[in-house]
Amino acid sequence: MIKLFSALLFSVLISSTAFAAEYSDGNGYTTIKNPVRTSDPSKVEVTEIFWYGCPHCYTLEPLVNAWKKDMASDIDFKYLPAVFGRGWLAHAKAFHIADLLGIESELRADLFNAIHVERRNLNSEDALADFFANYGVSENEFRKQYDSFAVNSRLSQADAKIRAYGARGVPGIIVNGKYLVSAQTANGNENIFNVVNFLVEKERQN
Template identity: 85%
Template structure:
């Protein structure tokens, strides 16, 4: 009986060990050479680097939303808009306007949908101001925030962080300032958050 019990335990340990070894540096994620300080050391920080105009970010959005709704209590989740091209700047500033006004979570999916499904041209300050009116933000208030010191300051901070992460495209998920997960490293959008969950547990064990 003892031998049988030991064999059963061993049979369960094999798949668990295999699962634990499923991802490694270069297989699922990339380790960031110099870890970047997180906002709250008491939490495990997960940050999504994105661009509203990115079709891959658009496809990842419902997966991100579902994961965000059920994220562990010890995880601090953030969005970080990237500016890898001249046309990305207006969207990054719009993100910070929405964030400062407390409505980004309300308009995120709608903005993605307007750009990628409705094919609306929302690449200018004026077009975005008109879009924000639907969320109770006057055009004057939008322009004021869009060109504010607060928004420009956050843009500079975001740019510095993204460079420190070594990210060169979107979407990208940063776990605790130490690991970069992309569709390429994770072998597809649908697997990104499996790798993220693995890395969260890795950090939790530390």
């Protein structure tokens, strides 16, 4: 009996060690050189850097939603729109406007579908004003927000964070301001949240 228990314990220790060594800096994720402070130190912050116009972000969206559905209460999930090109600015503004108005979760899937399934051109203020009208946002209200101080401040803050993370593409997942996970580091979209879960547990233990 003692031998059996010892064998089982040894097996568990080996399995735990194998899991712990499964991912490391450069294998699954990259460590951010200078960690970025999170908004709530009592939680593990997980942030997706994205662009509505990105086809890879669109295909990752169901995986993000499935993961969020079962995420623990000690996780603080956020979205962060990137502006890596001139055509990305309108979509970043759309996110911040929707977030400020409290309707981003309502229109997110529809906006992704309009761009990637319906192939609608929603890269301009005019086109987005028409789109937001479907959610009870008047043209006047949308245009007032589009170049508002609040939206421009959020754009600047997001840009500063993304540069601090060292992110150069989308989608990217930042775990607790310390680690960057992408399809490239994780070897495919389908493995991204395996790495994220590993890093979340790592941060819990810290």
